[in-house]
Amino acid sequence: KYRLVKGPANYPVPIPYSSYKWRVPDRIPMWQRQNVAAVFIILCNLHAAALELRTHAFDEHGGGNLYEESQESRWWNEDLAHVVDATKDTVGGAARLAKIHAGILSQAVSQGVIGSAAKLRDGDFHGALEAASGAVTQAQVESDKATRSFRSSVPRLLAVIMLVICIGLLWGIESLLSPLSCSQDSLGSATLGSPSELQKVGEFHHFPALGTLRFLLSLMVLLVNFYPWTVQEVQSRKAGVLSVFSSWGVLAAPMFFTLSGFCQSYAKTVGSKAQLEEDFITAFVVRIMAWYPYYAISLIFLATYFFSYSAWDWSSFTAQFFLISGAFESRKVTFPYLPCSWWFSLLAVYTLGWYPMHTVLKGSVNSVIWTMFTVATTVVIPSVLLEYLFMSEEPLFQMIQYSPSYFFGQALAVWQVKHCMLMQVQTGQSGSPSRQLLTLQPVGEMPFSARFGVTTSCLIMGLVMIFISPFDELPVIRKPCASIFTKGLLLPVFGLHIVGLCNEADPLARLAARPVVSWAGKLSLSMFLLALPTHVAVRETLGFDGFTWTFLASLLALSAAGYFLIEVPSRRFAHFLAVFMNQKAQK
Numbered sequence: 001k002y003r004l005v006k007g008p009a010n011y012p013v014p015i016p017y018s019s020y021k022w023r024v025p026d027r028i029p030m031w032q033r034q035n036v037a038a039v040f041i042i043l044c045n046l047h048a049a050a051l052e053l054r055t056h057a058f059d060e061h062g063g064g065n066l067y068e069e070s071q072e073s074r075w076w077n078e079d080l081a082h083v084v085d086a087t088k089d090t091v092g093g094a095a096r097l098a099k100i101h102a103g104i105l106s107q108a109v110s111q112g113v114i115g116s117a118a119k120l121r122d123g124d125f126h127g128a129l130e131a132a133s134g135a136v137t138q139a140q141v142e143s144d145k146a147t148r149s150f151r152s153s154v155p156r157l158l159a160v161i162m163l164v165i166c167i168g169l170l171w172g173i174e175s176l177l178s179p180l181s182c183s184q185d186s187l188g189s190a191t192l193g194s195p196s197e198l199q200k201v202g203e204f205h206h207f208p209a210l211g212t213l214r215f216l217l218s219l220m221v222l223l224v225n226f227y228p229w230t231v232q233e234v235q236s237r238k239a240g241v242l243s244v245f246s247s248w249g250v251l252a253a254p255m256f257f258t259l260s261g262f263c264q265s266y267a268k269t270v271g272s273k274a275q276l277e278e279d280f281i282t283a284f285v286v287r288i289m290a291w292y293p294y295y296a297i298s299l300i301f302l303a304t305y306f307f308s309y310s311a312w313d314w315s316s317f318t319a320q321f322f323l324i325s326g327a328f329e330s331r332k333v334t335f336p337y338l339p340c341s342w343w344f345s346l347l348a349v350y351t352l353g354w355y356p357m358h359t360v361l362k363g364s365v366n367s368v369i370w371t372m373f374t375v376a377t378t379v380v381i382p383s384v385l386l387e388y389l390f391m392s393e394e395p396l397f398q399m400i401q402y403s404p405s406y407f408f409g410q411a412l413a414v415w416q417v418k419h420c421m422l423m424q425v426q427t428g429q430s431g432s433p434s435r436q437l438l439t440l441q442p443v444g445e446m447p448f449s450a451r452f453g454v455t456t457s458c459l460i461m462g463l464v465m466i467f468i469s470p471f472d473e474l475p476v477i478r479k480p481c482a483s484i485f486t487k488g489l490l491l492p493v494f495g496l497h498i499v500g501l502c503n504e505a506d507p508l509a510r511l512a513a514r515p516v517v518s519w520a521g522k523l524s525l526s527m528f529l530l531a532l533p534t535h536v537a538v539r540e541t542l543g544f545d546g547f548t549w550t551f552l553a554s555l556l557a558l559s560a561a562g563y564f565l566i567e568v569p570s571r572r573f574a575h576f577l578a579v580f581m582n583q584k585a586q587k
Contacts, residue, residue: 104142108136108138109135111135111138112131112132112135112136115128115131115132115134115135116128116131116132118131119131132549136549156237156466156467159241159466160463160466163459163462163463167455167458167459167508170507170511171455171507171508173511174507174508174510174511177511177514207266207501207502207513208512208513208514208515208518208521209501209502209504209509209510209512209513209518210259210263210498210502210521211518211519211520211521211522211524212501212512212513212517212518212520212521213255213497213498213501213512214259214521214524215520215521215523215524215527217252217255217256217259217524218523218524218525218527219527220245220246220248220249220251220252221249221252221339221340221527221528221531222527222531222547222555223242223245223246223547224246224247224249224250224252225249225339225340225531226531226535226546226547226551227242227243227246227547228546228547229242229243229246229247230243231247231471234247234469234470234471235469235471235472237469244465244466244469245465247469247471248464248470250470250482250485250486251461251486251490253340253343253402253486254402254405254487254490254491254494255405255494256343256347257343257346257347257350257402257403257405257406257409258405258406258408258409258491258494258495259409259498260347260350260406260409261350261354261405261406261407261408261409261410261412261413262409262410262412262416262498263409263413264287264351264354264410264413265354265358265361265362265409265410265413265414266413266417268358268362269362269413269414269417270421277585277586278355278578278581278582279355279585280352280355280356282578282581282582282585283351283354283355284348284351284352284354285577286574286577286578286581287351287354287574288323288351289570289573289574289577290570290571290574291344291525291567291570292323292570293566293570293573294525294526294529294566294567295344295529297566298338298530298533299317299320299321299336299338299341301533302336302337302338302532303317303335303336305336305533305536306335306336306337308335310335313334313335313336314335316329316334316335317335317336319345320334320336320338320341320345323344323345323348323349324345325341325342325345326342326343326344326345326346326349326395326399327345327349327395327396327399328395328396329342329395330393330395331395331398338529338532339531339532340528342395346399346402347406349399350403350406350407353403353406353407354406357407357410361410361411362414364414366418369411369414369415369418372407372408372410372411373408373411373412373491373492373495375404376404376405376407376408376411376488376491377404377408377488377489377491377492378488379404379488380404380487380489383400383487383488384483384487387401387483387487388477388479388483401487402487404487404488404491405487405488405491408491408495409498412495412498412499415499416499416502416503417438419447419450420440420441420446420447420450420499420502420503421438421439421440422438422439422440422441440503441503443503443505446503449496449499449500450499450500450502450503450505451500451503451505451506452500452505452506453496453497453498453499453501453506453509454496454497454500454501454506454508454509454512455500455506455507455508456500457493457494457496457497457500458497460493461490461493461497464485464490468481470482470485501513522563522567523556523559523560525563525567526558526559526560526562526563526566526567527555527556529562530555530558530559530562531555533558534551534554534555534558535555537554538550538551538554
């Protein structure tokens with residue numbers, strides 16, 4: 001049977017903290033003021049005594065001050081000197097490592113171009129691809145070898161510097177593109193590359209930057225399942241950039257659930273579906289049918305290719321086909337080997353609970369929304385403890401563990417509409433009735449979390465990926481820390497990311513909202529479902545195995561075809577089904 005090089009897969013979302021308005025009482029009771037003053041005086045006295053003991057010493061008779069440096073002070077200075085020397089060595093090593101990587105990169109580019117050009121002159125297209133792929137592979141090997149020759153602190157420092165530089169470069173690219181977009185607007189031309197600051201009049205405000213996020217999540221799924229990374233190299237801190245990023249593909253699942261809850265609740269709150277009356281069953285069927293035909297076709301194709309005579313395999317296929325495998329099967333890849341197929345089973349279960357939760361949240365006050373944020377984030381502590389102690393292999397319990405991310409996304413959609421959007425009335429022309437439209441608030445009136453949420457969340461997640469491995473053991477429990485990050489701890493960070501992308505105030509969000517970039521999000525579902533079929537086809541026809549450029553190019557081409565031929569008709573059918581069921585309910 002075909003076996004996948006597999007790592008784990010999991011979840012997260014953000015809480016715009018600045019939106020919470022802390023209320024300070026107008027008058028503090030007298031007894032509270034006295035207690036605060038007493039504590040403040042005690043702390044000041046202790047601090048003064050500590051300074052006195054640290055700067056002065058007394059002789060054995062209790063006499064005058066000794067101004068000679070104490071032994072403790074000398075130890076402190078020696079430790080400080082060691083820290084300074086170690087920091088200098090680390091910075092110097094990071095500079096040398098950056099220089100080595102630059103040389104390896106330039107050499108790989110020159111070898112790839114020369115080798116591919118020579119093969120293309122002979123008319124050997126297949127050989128040109130092999131030459132380019134060989135140059136990239138050799139560069140990766142040399143880069144990993146160079147990284148292993150330094151202490152672990154050196155690559156980490158270099159990674160932090162590169163993270164800041166990359167974010168700065170993206171800011172610079174957006175600042176360069178913005179004047180060009182403004183000049184095009186002034187000339188009245190079509191702004192194909194500009195973000196949607198003022199969108200065309202429609203039913204509701206779309207968030208194109210979320211399409212870029214969907215594409216990145218699909219890319220993380222590809223890396224965690226197909227890129228040749230190992231747990232050992234990630235734990236040893238000797239892995240390359242792609243291996244580290246691939247290991248953190250475990251975060252894709254919770255973000256996928258959160259984004260699903262957010263988009264479904266937002267579309268129902270302000271979109272065309274807001275006018276359709278739905279009940280519990282209608283809401284479930286309509287949302288599932290938007291993606292289920294594509295999912296079923298992929299399962300049937302893989303089951304035909306990996307045909308099996310085992311009854312157990314076909315029982316697994318039946319469970320996945322009817323979207324019940326997530327509650328009864330483990331997270332291991334089973335027949336017909338669709339990567340992360342349990343995501344769809346869990347999403348179907350969460351969609352069953354979407355309607356009652358949306359009914360509660362859509363008209364709720366801020367305290368209810370923040371209660372949902374708080375509970376969804378803090379429940380990770382008892383949840384993970386139960387997993388470590390009793391229920392590490394229970395699929396039903398894992399389904400419950402991921403549910404807070406989905407409901408967190410629903411609450412986040414309501415918060416976005418209440419705090420970051422304005423209702424505007426569009427006056428009709430020639431007697432036509434006016435319409436109410438939701439648009440984004442001015443940037444100056446948005447909370448800080450909405451203005452710089454993308455940059456802040458990227459920095460936080462980047463530092464987590466650099467300094468922590470998902471397989472690092474917790475200090476006391478001695479269990480991998482991946483469950484803490486994937487089942488609630490990073491929900492506030494992911495929430496910042498989603499809110500920042502929606503409001504397009506952050507330069508990174510505006511860059512992600514540009515149509516050229518955000519259109520790739522339309523291919524996310526196709527990339528998710530066609531990854532394994534494409535990998536098999538490339539391996540059988542062209543002979544390329546593994547995570548190759550040929551595989552990526554073929555996947556993008558097939559994903560574009562699948563989007564127009566399968567996904568678009570499925571979504572149109574789901575919309576038609578929603579209208580039909582609404583009309584039937586009204587009769």
